[in-house]
Amino acid sequence: xxDHTYRKKRERCVTGIExxxxxxxxxxxxxxxxxxxxxxxxxxxxxxxxxxIHGALMGEKSMFISVTEATSKxxxxxxxxxxxxxxxxEEGMLTFIDMPALYEKLGLxxxxxxxxxxxxxxxxxxxxxxxxxxxxxVIDSITSVCxxxxxxxxxxxxxxxxxxxxxxxxxxxxxxxxxxxxxxRYSMYGVxxxxxxxxxxxxxxxxxxxxxxxxxxxxxxxxQHSRAKYVLDLTDIGVLLVPMLKGVGGG
Amino acid sequence: MTVALKVGEKLEKMPEASVLGIKTSINxxxxxxxxxxxxxxxxxxxxxxxxxxxxxxxxxxxxLKMLDIDLTNTYFVDCISNVLMGRGxxxxxxxxxxxxxMLEMIILKVEYLIKKTSRHAERxxxxxxxxxxxxxxxxxxxxxxxxxxxxxxxxxAKDAYTVxxxxxxxxxxxxxxxxxxxxxxxxxxxxxxxx
Ligand SMILES: Nc1ncnc2c1ncn2[C@@H]1O[C@H](COP(=O)(O)OP(=O)(O)O)[C@@H](O)[C@H]1O
Ligand SMILES: [Mg+2]
Numbered sequence: 001x002x003d004h005t006y007r008k009k010r011e012r013c014v015t016g017i018e019x020x021x022x023x024x025x026x027x028x029x030x031x032x033x034x035x036x037x038x039x040x041x042x043x044x045x046x047x048x049x050x051x052x053i054h055g056a057l058m059g060e061k062s063m064f065i066s067v068t069e070a071t072s073k074x075x076x077x078x079x080x081x082x083x084x085x086x087x088x089x090e091e092g093m094l095t096f097i098d099m100p101a102l103y104e105k106l107g108l109x110x111x112x113x114x115x116x117x118x119x120x121x122x123x124x125x126x127x128x129x130x131x132x133x134x135x136x137x138v139i140d141s142i143t144s145v146c147x148x149x150x151x152x153x154x155x156x157x158x159x160x161x162x163x164x165x166x167x168x169x170x171x172x173x174x175x176x177x178x179x180x181x182x183x184x185r186y187s188m189y190g191v192x193x194x195x196x197x198x199x200x201x202x203x204x205x206x207x208x209x210x211x212x213x214x215x216x217x218x219x220x221x222x223x224q225h226s227r228a229k230y231v232l233d234l235t236d237i238g239v240l241l242v243p244m245l246k247g248v249g250g251g
Numbered sequence: 252m253t254v255a256l257k258v259g260e261k262l263e264k265m266p267e268a269s270v271l272g273i274k275t276s277i278n279x280x281x282x283x284x285x286x287x288x289x290x291x292x293x294x295x296x297x298x299x300x301x302x303x304x305x306x307x308x309x310x311x312x313x314x315l316k317m318l319d320i321d322l323t324n325t326y327f328v329d330c331i332s333n334v335l336m337g338r339g340x341x342x343x344x345x346x347x348x349x350x351x352x353m354l355e356m357i358i359l360k361v362e363y364l365i366k367k368t369s370r371h372a373e374r375x376x377x378x379x380x381x382x383x384x385x386x387x388x389x390x391x392x393x394x395x396x397x398x399x400x401x402x403x404x405x406x407x408a409k410d411a412y413t414v415x416x417x418x419x420x421x422x423x424x425x426x427x428x429x430x431x432x433x434x435x436x437x438x439x440x441x442x443x444x445x446x
Contacts, residue, residue: 210353231355235363242358242401247394 010222013172016054019241029222030172033163035193037177037186038202043213044176046234048138051174053084056093060135063095067144071096080236095132113148118158126165134171142175143188155191197221215241254282254440259290261438268407272430272437276419279440281314287379287414288320297375298368299325300361304351305385307332309342328360351389354398365409378406382416383430396429403433
């Protein structure tokens with residue numbers, strides 16, 4: 001029997017990454033706040049950027065908040081996409097913000113945030129999203145923000161409040177999470193993954209000496225999805241995905 | 252009839268999205284390629300994606316140029332150069348894969364070339380897999396069979412032609428079976444027919 005309540009169509013935020021939209025049955029359920037997690041060099045920033053550029057091209061205002069890398073450097077190196085058009089930035093469809101600049105503006109240049117500081121930061125991000133009419137947001141990375149939050153309670157409070165606010169504003173959000181290659185969890189503090197509506201795991205996998213980049217949707221509230229492992233290729237026309245071959249049984 | 256004509260004629264009779272296995276010996280190898288490129292693909296203004304795991308792309312390119320075959324719309328996916336000689340000079344129109352065991356990367360590079368060549372002109376595509384035997388040196392039959400399935404299904408969905416080479420000298424019944432399983436037809440090019 002088909003469960004109609006579950007199947008009731010939730011509006012999708014089409015990522016524009018064909019393979020990923022297929023895995024997610026049409027895209028990320030709109031207003032979700034999800035985690036893209038993986039170790040260094042697995043493609044988190046690249047995929048997040050592609051998500052934003054496609055959004056901007058489809059007429060949805062998109063914003064990238066860079067925490068670790070200066071956006072000027074990011075723009076110079078990290079956008080080899082053929083479909084990227086400088087005009088998206090000039091016309092305000094695609095906005096880049098440096099988190100350190102925001103910290104400075106808010107007087108948050110300190111090693112550890114208080115609960116009040118969290119309020120200030122969440123409100124500031126919410127205001128920007130509201131004022132600019134942002135529909136897609138990426139924070140790269142949430143892990144770097146968490147360094148200043150320190151405790152599980154604060155991390156929980158920050159992500160919950162941010163998620164609620166952004167969701168009310170109709171904004172679909174990707175939080176980039178950095179983990180070490182051997183990490184057993186999907187996030188540095190464990191809290192992030194529990195609160196997020198979805199988790200997309202990127203990995204570098206070794207298979208008999210070959211290095212493959214892989215992608216797996218671990219969870220995604222609001223949609224049915226494949227949990228299979230996919231091999232990915234980062235190209236100038238975007239991320240391409242194919243199911244990992246199993247080759248079970250030897251031969 | 253020459254081998255090239257015979258191959259061209261065979262493909263002409265097949266509808267789009269077809270998969271053809273070609274069993275050829277070393278003697279007729281270049282005649283088969285000529286048949287696909289000259290008598291079929293170039294004659295019809297198609298894009299050719301040539302996946303090689305047998306011989307590196309450079310010697311194949313050079314040999315085809317010697318035969319005066321137009322390679323303007325031919326692209327290579329080379330999965331053997333790195334294994335045989337390490338990273339060397341890279342050719343234009345050739346994508347390199349580190350190892351023939353990275354079967355998923357073959358599928359992804361083929362998809363890339365199809366998308367990349369589709370954006371400006373709506374040209375039909377033909378993908379040549381040369382050869383199942385050399386892939387079998389590096390992969391077990393189970394994963395090869397799965398690979399052929401995923402590859403050919405994807406190409407059928409894109410209305411592309413697929414040609415899979417089987418080298419008669421290195422063939423086995425098991426390999427011929429997994430190829431036959433995904434093919435609409437298999438053409439055996441007999442050595443006797445060479446003029
Ligand atoms: N279009 C592309 N073509 C080829 N390689 C790419 C492309 N985009 C990114 N890369 C490479 O992929 C790697 C991972 O990039 P990145 O997204 O920064 O990873 P992460 O954010 O997970 O650390 C980098 O080494 C980068 O050079
Ligand atoms: Mg990054």
